[in-house]
Amino acid sequence: xxxxxxxxxxxxxxxxTRVAGLFMRKGFNIDSLTxxxxxxxxxxxxxxTLNGDNYEEDQLVNQLKKLHNIKxxxxxxxxxNMERELLLLKVRNTPEIxxxxxxxxxxxxxxxxxxxxxxxxxxxxGEPFKIQAFIDVMKPLGIVEMCRTGIVALERGADAxxxxx
Amino acid sequence: MRNKKNAPMTGARILIETLIEQGVxxxxxxxxxxxxxxxxxxxxxxxxxxHILTAHEQGAAHAADGYARATGKVGVVIATSGPGATxxxxxxxxxMIDSVPLVAITGNVSxxxxxxDSFQEINIYGITxxxxxxxxxVTDIRTLADTIREAFRIAKSGRPGPVLIxxxxxxxxxxxxxxxxxxxxxxxxxxVPEEQIAAAAALINAAxxxxxxxxxxxxxxxxxxxxLALADKIDAVIGCTFMGLSAIPHxxxxxxxxxxxxxxxxxxxxxxxxxLVIGVGVRFSDRATGRPDAxxxxxxxxxxxxxxxxxxxxxxxxxxxIGDITATFSAITALCEEKRHPTWQKEIRALQQEAxxxxxxxxxxxxxxxxxxxxxxxxALKNDRTLIATDVGQHQMWxxxxxxxxxxxxxxxxxxxxTMGYGLGAAIGAHIGDKNRVILxxxxxxxxxxxxxxxxxxxxxxxxxxLLLNNGVLGMVRQMQTLMFDKRHYATEPARQxxxxxxxxxxxxxxxxxxxxxxxxxxxxxxxxxxGPYLIEIPIDKEELVLPxxxxxxxxxxxxxxxEDLL
Numbered sequence: 242x243x244x245x246x247x248x249x250x251x252x253x254x255x256x257x258t259r260v261a262g263l264f265m266r267k268g269f270n271i272d273s274l275t276x277x278x279x280x281x282x283x284x285x286x287x288x289x290t291l292n293g294d295n296y297e298e299d300q301l302v303n304q305l306k307k308l309h310n311i312k313x314x315x316x317x318x319x320x321x322n323m324e325r326e327l328l329l330l331k332v333r334n335t336p337e338i339x340x341x342x343x344x345x346x347x348x349x350x351x352x353x354x355x356x357x358x359x360x361x362x363x364x365x366x367g368e369p370f371k372i373q374a375f376i377d378v379m380k381p382l383g384i385v386e387m388c389r390t391g392i393v394a395l396e397r398g399a400d401a402x403x404x405x406x
Numbered sequence: 407m408r409n410k411k412n413a414p415m416t417g418a419r420i421l422i423e424t425l426i427e428q429g430v431x432x433x434x435x436x437x438x439x440x441x442x443x444x445x446x447x448x449x450x451x452x453x454x455x456x457h458i459l460t461a462h463e464q465g466a467a468h469a470a471d472g473y474a475r476a477t478g479k480v481g482v483v484i485a486t487s488g489p490g491a492t493x494x495x496x497x498x499x500x501x502m503i504d505s506v507p508l509v510a511i512t513g514n515v516s517x518x519x520x521x522x523d524s525f526q527e528i529n530i531y532g533i534t535x536x537x538x539x540x541x542x543x544v545t546d547i548r549t550l551a552d553t554i555r556e557a558f559r560i561a562k563s564g565r566p567g568p569v570l571i572x573x574x575x576x577x578x579x580x581x582x583x584x585x586x587x588x589x590x591x592x593x594x595x596x597x598v599p600e601e602q603i604a605a606a607a608a609l610i611n612a613a614x615x616x617x618x619x620x621x622x623x624x625x626x627x628x629x630x631x632x633x634l635a636l637a638d639k640i641d642a643v644i645g646c647t648f649m650g651l652s653a654i655p656h657x658x659x660x661x662x663x664x665x666x667x668x669x670x671x672x673x674x675x676x677x678x679x680x681x682l683v684i685g686v687g688v689r690f691s692d693r694a695t696g697r698p699d700a701x702x703x704x705x706x707x708x709x710x711x712x713x714x715x716x717x718x719x720x721x722x723x724x725x726x727x728i729g730d731i732t733a734t735f736s737a738i739t740a741l742c743e744e745k746r747h748p749t750w751q752k753e754i755r756a757l758q759q760e761a762x763x764x765x766x767x768x769x770x771x772x773x774x775x776x777x778x779x780x781x782x783x784x785x786a787l788k789n790d791r792t793l794i795a796t797d798v799g800q801h802q803m804w805x806x807x808x809x810x811x812x813x814x815x816x817x818x819x820x821x822x823x824x825t826m827g828y829g830l831g832a833a834i835g836a837h838i839g840d841k842n843r844v845i846l847x848x849x850x851x852x853x854x855x856x857x858x859x860x861x862x863x864x865x866x867x868x869x870x871x872x873l874l875l876n877n878g879v880l881g882m883v884r885q886m887q888t889l890m891f892d893k894r895h896y897a898t899e900p901a902r903q904x905x906x907x908x909x910x911x912x913x914x915x916x917x918x919x920x921x922x923x924x925x926x927x928x929x930x931x932x933x934x935x936x937x938g939p940y941l942i943e944i945p946i947d948k949e950e951l952v953l954p955x956x957x958x959x960x961x962x963x964x965x966x967x968x969x970e971d972l973l
Contacts, residue, residue, distance in 0.1 A: 255532075255543070296718070309539070309560055310540075
């Protein structure tokens with residue numbers, strides 16, 4: 242079972258270590274963790290995806306709530322949130338695969354952001370399953386290297402995860 | 407400069423003034439190069455803030471912990487950077503798992519020297535992150551005073567715990583304005599919704615075999631009056647966890663004692679037979695429940711706690727109530743009906759008789775000093791205010807089984823972490839805070855770990871009676887080897903030649919070795935009159951076992967009550 246958890250944290254020294262350390266010592270199986278600034282520079286927002294059962298989901302949320310620098314924790318409900326992930330993927334630029342890569346990039350609404358004589362890099366944004374599908378298409382063509390950001394997510398509608406407002 | 411009003415103060419002075427502002431009267435510690443500025447300020451304010459110098463930083467941390475457990479106040483410990491800071495680690499971890507409010511202050515090298523492997527530099531902030539409730543690395547003098555206040559607030563809020571503040575040397579000497587503020591109060595806890603209170607009362611009203619199960623939270627909140635009131639109203643019996651040992655007066659007729667791995671037979675079996683378990687400030691530790699899926703299988707479980715993450719962590723509960731446990735408990739009590747459960751009480755009496763029979767059958771016919779007999783003497787000679795500290799091992803479990811405790815914070819022991827060497831430091835700190843006499847029950851293994859604090863006990867004339875149960879072996883692990891490793895007693899029979907009486911005397915303490923019950927009575931009576939540490943060495947048989955016991959990973963049904971079932 243996959244859970245997406247949004248966390249609003251104080252933008253302070255050591256917060257990421259604190260959260261990562263919690264996962265380590267409680268043995269949580271984290272798929273991804275993204276962190277970045279919010280509209281208020283005093284706070285950052287983390288999006289955590291967990292692969293676990295209900296017990297782990299409860300424990301993760303409750304343990305996170307105990308950390309002093311964490312101001313809000315919310316389990317995002319599947320279906321009512323928007324999830325996006327960014328992928329950068331590099332393949333060889335050879336005549337044999339060039340047209341197939343470009344066609345796939347087009348279908349997946351990717352952008353070719355680097356085109357040189359020996360390699361191409363494609364940027365794809367979308368929901369995690371779309372990213373995975375694109376990777377699956379590229380795999381037989383030979384991936385040189387790739388980098389995924391992990392998921393960022395917001396709830397639909399006017400609801401917001403905020404602190405001190 | 408120092409006495410000029412409204413002039414900016416150094417960080418070191420801000421620290422000391424803020425500690426005094428927060429009501430701190432005693433700090434434990436050990437000086438060093440990166441806290442020497444702080445010690446100079448301690449010198450200037452020695453009238454308001456007493457510093458107790460220990461022999462080792464670990465002893466200082468345990469002393470601050472013992473101080474906090476005995477008084478309910480926040481214990482404070484100061485250590486220098488590097489090894490001073492790392493020596494606190496075991497003490498902080500001990501406090502963390504037993505939910506003891508502590509503020510630890512460490513010095514560090516100047517911020518421009520951080521990260522350069524400077525002399526005595528260590529990242530204690532990173533090291534203590536997993537073993538503190540929260541911690542700080544102060545890099546801006548303007549945040550120092552509020553950081554200290556927030557540390558106290560966090561330490562005593564909700565489920566208490568240790569907080570560490572690491573203060574680099576240049577922050578200690580930097581200048582900033584400071585003005586006193588009131589003592590911080592804990593963060594408020596959420597109110598438990600009325601429907602949950604009603605649901606709890608409904609479960610209680612429907613119960614025929616209620617068991618109130620009290621833990622460290624109930625002991626720390628001094629909930630005996632509330633718990634006894636509910637127990638009387640609904641005709642419940644009361645058992646406790648190891649950490650809950652001084653929550654209820656042990657002589658009370660409804661109190662069955664500690665349950666669990668080495669618990670009282672009647673308490674453990676009543677816990678199993680109950681149809682309702684009301685857990686108050688307990689965390690259903692593995693040592694208390696045995697195999698969690700087999701724990702209290704026929705019972706509904708209500709859990710009251712301040713810590714949300716404890717609900718359903720170890721055992722699935724039917725109702726988890728998060729908030730102020732005292733207020734919640736009283737609100738539930740008000741909705742409960744008066745009940746009498748004669749069948750349940752009859753069963754309980756039978757269990758108690760069986761427990762009694764087991765205990766008596768285990769006593770040898772000769773006059774040798776068994777743990778049970780030792781505690782008969784201790785119970786007769788201590789008074790209601792005497793503090794009891796222990797180390798960790800067989801002697802600790804015997805203490806838990808046989809001591810008659812009063813409620814209100816009379817018991818100091820490392821329950822969760824099981825820190826051998828905890829006891830002497832804790833005993834010192836407890837006396838400094840509480841002023842009453844302390845009896846430390848220890849074993850030769852544990853005592854050997856931190857006996858250097860005898861020096862501290864002598865310096866400060868701590869009236870601690872040290873009962874050293876000497877079996878010459880590391881008894882608890884040896885017991886495991888006896889029972890589970892076919893008596894391969896490896897590395898548990900150290901064959902030391904230590905003369906503990908001479909050791910104690912060498913430190914300047916009084917000491918004696920006794921052989922008989924009569925001698926023990928005489929020695930304890932004398933020790934309890936002496937205004938300093940007094941060590942009484944009590945040789946015991948190395949084959950003594952802690953019984954009953956649940957084999958690790960076993961369920962309550964696997965309980966072993968007599969030696970013959972084992973060997």
